[in-house]
Amino acid sequence: MFGGIFSLPVHLRKSGHRPIIADLAGGDSEHAVADGLPHSTGENDLKGTTNTMHGVLARIQGPVLLWSLKVVLYFAGLCICGKIGWGSVMSMSSDLRDLFFYEAFLYYNPLLLVTMMVWLWGVNLWVFTRSGVDYAAVFCLGSDHLTHTEIWQCARWMTIIILTSMTAYLHLYSHGEVSLAALQPVLLYCLAVLILILPFGIFYASSRHYLLWTVWRIVFPMQAVAFSDFFLADFLTSMSKVFSDLERSMCRMVHHQVATIAWFEADSVCGSHSVAIPLVLVLPYLFRLFQCVRQYKDSRDVTNIWNAAKYLTAVPVIFLSALKYHVTPYTWTYIVQPAWILFGIANTFFSFFWDVLRDWDLSVFTRVFRFSKPNLCSRLLHRRRWVYAWVIGSNLILRGTWTYKLSSHLRNNYITVFVITALEIFRRFQWAFFRIEKEWNLVNKPHRTSHLHGRENGNEAEAEKLLVGSNQSV
Structure with a gap:
């Protein structure tokens, strides 16, 4: 559900788009060139970006509403059971x-x-x-x-x-x-x-x-x-x-x-x-x-x-x-x-x-x-x-x-x-x-031992690589 949101900025960067916040702030193509980004066509890119965001939100909105409805019904049922049960006992x-x-x-x-x-x-x-x-x-x-x-x-x-x-x-x-x-x-x-x-x-x-x-x-x-x-x-x-x-x-x-x-x-x-x-x-x-x-x-x-x-x-x-x-x-x-x-x-x-x-x-x-x-x-x-x-x-x-x-x-x-x-x-x-x-x-003892040695030597980046490798090998 949230994967589409978090992957969206990566997708835009790979396709040559500027971040959405920058476009909405009114940045022009000169700023894009100055920032080292490809020259965009302005309004067309903004419309494409907006449509992409709307598509993502449309895909998310349905599951979120359904999940929220389930939560509300679930807790409502618990409250009803508690009220009826307590009233019966009393x-x-x-x-x-x-x-x-x-x-x-x-x-x-x-x-x-x-x-x-x-x-x-x-x-x-x-x-x-x-x-x-x-x-x-x-x-x-x-x-x-x-x-x-x-x-x-x-x-x-x-x-x-x-x-x-x-x-x-x-x-x-x-x-x-x-x-x-x-x-x-x-x-x-x-x-x-x-x-x-x-x-x-x-x-x-x-x-x-x-x-x-x-x-x-x-x-x-x-x-x-x-x-x-x-x-x-x-x-x-x-x-x-x-x-x-x-x-x-x-x-x-x-x-x-x-x-x-x-x-x-x-x-x-x-x-x-x-x-x-x-x-x-x-x-x-x-x-x-x-x-x-x-x-x-x-x-x-x-x-x-x-x-x-x-x-x-x-x-x-x-x-x-x-x-x-x-x-x-x-x-x-x-x-x-x-x-x-x-x-x-x-x-x-x-x-x-x-x-x-x-x-x-x-x-x-x-x-x-x-x-x-x-x-x-x-x-x-x-x-x-x-x-x-x-x-x-x-x-x-x-x-x-x-x-x-x-x-x-x-x-x-x-x-x-x-x-x-x-x-x-x-x-x-x-x-x-x-x-x-x-x-x-x-x-994962061999990989974990190497990971700890990497941390003791101050090689944090190498330690993280070893740790990721150990996770993937399982």
């Missing part, structure tokens, strides 16, 4: 309002968090595209892989469908249509599964199959672990709370507890006392642990054992938290809770330092404290030291909420847990920038 009696809103929130917040992750993944791809980081080469994607625009399109439709279903659920239940209300989340979950496993060549079939195949390799790590395998597995660890909520939602659907308060009366079946919650929470960490063991088996690199130990420290945090519902208050206060806090602190700092020193490998301390002989550094943060401080500081703080997210006994305030889980997804979104770029640096 129309209920105060004694049932909190319980009902909690139940409705439980069904839809996992899908909303997944949608948020898709939006942020589109931002990741957009930044990679603008920064010259070839993520397709890192993941070994084909030419038909999804771009950031297509990712955002998927996220937009997911947002519309989920919020529409949630609004219908709230509205129908508040007006006494309990059966129709209970059908809304069930249909939504069935639709999501159907689209994901649909065998036909529609709805980005190759990307869906790639995702399912990667998940299969994560669950059953019988082959060598590829970058896409452990990258997605790391994302799944940040989504562990989402999976536990999905389990509770599906449990209530199976036991016909949707749009009722029966789940509250039988809390041990699908509620906080369920033994399935810690099992679902721990699965992503076990998958990642098995991957590290498999990588050690293939490479004999001891680093993989340390990485496995990092994921192993999350297991006691999850199960010690679940013990609160199965031990006496004295045992919890003086034995289990101190152990839970100790393992939570260990997991937080272990994971934080691993992010900075191993997963990112940004030479952070070199660039912040100006150590000599820097290693490969991030192009995304080049000459932006304040971003280093933000990324490291926010990563440490959000790692501090790790224990809260993994602990089922701290889930009484579902709004707080939702916010903390969203912040964890945002932390993973930041993490993805530098983890993917580190892998891309390894793919």
Whole structure:
């Protein structure tokens, strides 16, 4: 859309025209000759230039208006859903309002968090595209892989469908249509599964199959672990709370507890006392642990054992938290809770330092404290030291909420847990920038090393040429 605007001055210079601003300012042919430009025919050239500009604007005006209309309709739909949903909740009696809103929130917040992750993944791809980081080469994607625009399109439709279903659920239940209300989340979950496993060549079939195949390799790590395998597995660890909520939602659907308060009366079946919650929470960490063991088996690199130990420290945090519902208050206060806090602190700092020193490998301390002989550094943060401080500081703080997210006994305030889980997804979104770029640096290590040598010698122009060459070779 904007390519035509930016290429227009180049086109005019190549065809011998003066810049449009100069012509509109009343410059004559003598000024053109004095400026070293070819002699133009004045009015005819001005008319030709004007017609060219009008043609470009005509080609741009349609898409811009259509895009603006879509944005207006999209936000108008969001406002309507929010108004109807909030009015439906507030129309209920105060004694049932909190319980009902909690139940409705439980069904839809996992899908909303997944949608948020898709939006942020589109931002990741957009930044990679603008920064010259070839993520397709890192993941070994084909030419038909999804771009950031297509990712955002998927996220937009997911947002519309989920919020529409949630609004219908709230509205129908508040007006006494309990059966129709209970059908809304069930249909939504069935639709999501159907689209994901649909065998036909529609709805980005190759990307869906790639995702399912990667998940299969994560669950059953019988082959060598590829970058896409452990990258997605790391994302799944940040989504562990989402999976536990999905389990509770599906449990209530199976036991016909949707749009009722029966789940509250039988809390041990699908509620906080369920033994399935810690099992679902721990699965992503076990998958990642098995991957590290498999990588050690293939490479004999001891680093993989340390990485496995990092994921192993999350297991006691999850199960010690679940013990609160199965031990006496004295045992919890003086034995289990101190152990839970100790393992939570260990997991937080272990994971934080691993992010900075191993997963990112940004030479952070070199660039912040100006150590000599820097290693490969991030192009995304080049000459932006304040971003280093933000990324490291926010990563440490959000790692501090790790224990809260993994602990089922701290889930009484579902709004707080939702916010903390969203912040964890945002932390993973930041993490993805530098983890993917580190892998891309390894793919282009010879070119990147030459680029850094060029910068150290003050040869900026040569360094840029080497960098462009490395981008084109991927």
